[in-house]
Amino acid sequence: MILTVLTVGIGRMASVEVALLKHALGQLKTKYIGWGAVSYAFYQIKRDIQDEKTGKFDSLYECGLKLDEDKTQEDLFKNIPLGEGFFKISYLLKNKNKEEEVFGFQDEERKINLNAITVENYSILHNLIVDLDFDETTAETVAASIVDWHDQDSQVTNNAFGAEEDYYQGLANPFHCKNLPFDSIQELFLVRGMTPELFDRLKDYVTVFPKDAPVLLVNLNTAPEIVVRALARNFSGIRTNTELEDADSLSRKLVTYRAGDDEKEMTQDDRTIDMNNLGLNAKEQVIYLALERNSTQVSHYFRLKIAAVHELSGVSSVIETVIFRDNLSILSWERE
Numbered sequence: 001m002i003l004t005v006l007t008v009g010i011g012r013m014a015s016v017e018v019a020l021l022k023h024a025l026g027q028l029k030t031k032y033i034g035w036g037a038v039s040y041a042f043y044q045i046k047r048d049i050q051d052e053k054t055g056k057f058d059s060l061y062e063c064g065l066k067l068d069e070d071k072t073q074e075d076l077f078k079n080i081p082l083g084e085g086f087f088k089i090s091y092l093l094k095n096k097n098k099e100e101e102v103f104g105f106q107d108e109e110r111k112i113n114l115n116a117i118t119v120e121n122y123s124i125l126h127n128l129i130v131d132l133d134f135d136e137t138t139a140e141t142v143a144a145s146i147v148d149w150h151d152q153d154s155q156v157t158n159n160a161f162g163a164e165e166d167y168y169q170g171l172a173n174p175f176h177c178k179n180l181p182f183d184s185i186q187e188l189f190l191v192r193g194m195t196p197e198l199f200d201r202l203k204d205y206v207t208v209f210p211k212d213a214p215v216l217l218v219n220l221n222t223a224p225e226i227v228v229r230a231l232a233r234n235f236s237g238i239r240t241n242t243e244l245e246d247a248d249s250l251s252r253k254l255v256t257y258r259a260g261d262d263e264k265e266m267t268q269d270d271r272t273i274d275m276n277n278l279g280l281n282a283k284e285q286v287i288y289l290a291l292e293r294n295s296t297q298v299s300h301y302f303r304l305k306i307a308a309v310h311e312l313s314g315v316s317s318v319i320e321t322v323i324f325r326d327n328l329s330i331l332s333w334e335r336e
Contacts, residue, residue, distance in 0.1 A: 025313060026310040026312070026313025026314070026315030027315055027317065029083070029084060029085065029310040029313070029315075030085065030308040030309065030310050030315055030316060030317040031308075031317065031335070032083075033082050033083060033085050033086075033087050033308035033309070033310065033317075034087065034306050034308040034317060034319040034335070036082045036083070036087065037080070037082070037087040037089060037304070037306045037308060037319075038304070038306070038319075038321065038323075038330070040080065040087075041089065041105070041302075041304055041323065042323075042328050044064070044065045044066075044076065045064050045065065045105075045302070045323070045325055045328065046328075047065065047066045048062070048064055048065050048066045049325070051066045054066045054067075055298075056297070056298065057221060057272045057297045057298060058107055058109075058219060058221060058222060058297070058298055058299040059221045059222060059258070059270050059271075059272055060221070060222050060258075060265050060266045060270060061073075061265075061266050061267060061268065061270040062270075063104055063105050063106070063107050063222060063299065063302070064104075064105040064107065064299065064302045064325065065104065065105065073102070073103040073104040073266075074103045076103070076104070077089040077090060077103040077104050078090070078103050084310055084311060084312050085308065085309045085310040085311045085312075086308075086309055086311070087306055087307060087308045087309070088103065088306070088307050089103065089104060089105070089304055089305065089306050089307075090102060090103045090104070090305060090307070091106045091303070091305045094204065094224075102266065105302040105303065105304055106302065106303045106305075107219060107222050107299035107301065107302055107303075108207040108209045108299070108301035108302070108303060108322065109217060109218060109219035109222065109223075109296060109299040109300070109301065110218070110219055110222040110223045110224065110227065110299075111204075111205050111206050111207040111218075111223070111227065112124060112125060112128060112205060112206050112207070112216070112218065112227060112230070112231075113206075113207050113208065113209065113210070113213050113216055113217075114146055114150070114182045114185070114188075114206050114207070114208055115150055115181045115182055115208055115210070115211050115212070115213050116213040116214075116215060116216035116217075117143070117146055117147055117150075117216070118147060118151070119147055119151075119157055121216060121234065121294075122143045122144060122146065122147050122157065123143070123233075123234050124216070124230050124231055124233075124234045125139075125142070125143040125146060125206075125230070126139045126140055126143040127139075127229070127230040127233040127234060128202070128205060128226065128227065128230035129142060129143065129198070129202065131226050131229060131230060132198070132201045132202060132226075133201075134198060134201075137161075138193055138198065140158065140161045141161045141162075141192060141193035142191065142192070142193040142194055142198065144156075144157040144158045144161040144162035144163075145157075145161070145162050145163040145191045145192040145193055146188075146191055147162065148162045148163050148164050148177065149163075149177060149178055149179075149182070149187070149190070149191050150178065150179070150180060150181050150182055151179065152179050152180070153179075154179075161193075162192075163177070163191070163192035164177050165177045167192060168192075175190070178190075181208070181211040181212065182208040182211070183208060183211070184208060184332075185199075185203055185206055185207070185208060188202070188206075204224075205224065205226065205227055207301070209301040209322055209331060210300075210301065210324075215293070215294065216294050217294060217295065217296040218231055218294055218295055218296070219295070219296050219297065219298075219299050220254060220258075220273045220295045220296075220297070221258055221272050221273055221297055222299065225251055225252070225255045228251045228254055228255065229247065229248060229251040231291050231294060231295075232247035232248070232250050232251050232287055232288075232291055233247040233248075234291070235247070235287045235290035235291050236287055240283075240286045240287055240290055241283070241286070242283045242286060242287055243283075246281075246283040246284055246287055247287055249284060250278075250280065250284040250287050250288060253278050253279060253280065253284070254273060254278060257271060257273070257277065257278050257279075258270060258271050258272065258273055259271075272297055273297065275288055275289075299325070300324060300325045300326055301322060301323070301324060301325065301331070302322065302323050302325060303320065303321070303322050304319075304320070304321050304322075304323060305318065305319075305320050306318065306319040306320070306321070317335060317336065318335070318336040319333070319334070319335045319336075320332075320333075320334045320335075320336075321333045321334070
């Protein structure tokens, strides 16, 4: 009886160890499946760069890639076989309070770069936060404090709202004001005025890439309407003799135009922005010409969310990375 009990016990221990070993091996293999997905992404980006047409723009339909006529984003990025498993590259896109899975890359230029927010343009971020249904005081506090967090001086942006070293040293648990570029958007939790609720609504519309941005550039072909509107509103007012309504109508026309004849974004008839075809009135044209200095049609930073699956073990991993288009370098890497 004793020998029987020992045999059963040893058998169970061996079974657990085998299961753990199988899981560990599966994790290791999903890591390399993920690396294979990155190499696959490099290949797609290279094809885009080398194409005379698609290399000159990035849209929601063709973002960092060249699509052949008989291919879709789903064909290129959904459940691609590799070794003993497969991978997919996709992200969740918010659309009218719903989330849909979109296959392919997401460019960082569709967002507002925190490291490019300055004393001269922080009202762009202010506009975005207000549009996310937060009050003016919260918007001004956070926007001004973001400037102070990454600039290298000790001068408070808008004295009543910004925050430099004195503010952070005066907290119950003091810490230093960074005075260096943001390395991740999670740093926002250290900035004066930031709350979990605001971060949750804001996180999809801001980026930290590139960290050394000399000027804020937003891709008008890919940016969500709320980002386009925040940018356009920045140039409305006394200096252009326009109103907020002019900025808002410009944003609507821009997003409607780029969706194409089927009025649905991320389809084959998507169009790139051309001011001459937007049907703008005089005031909308003034705003558009002003915001052109902060716009681009080519994106250089792409976020990849890779789901790698090792079929034999049933183990899966999610890898999120940011790639710099110009030299195909990896700027960030996170694995869940």
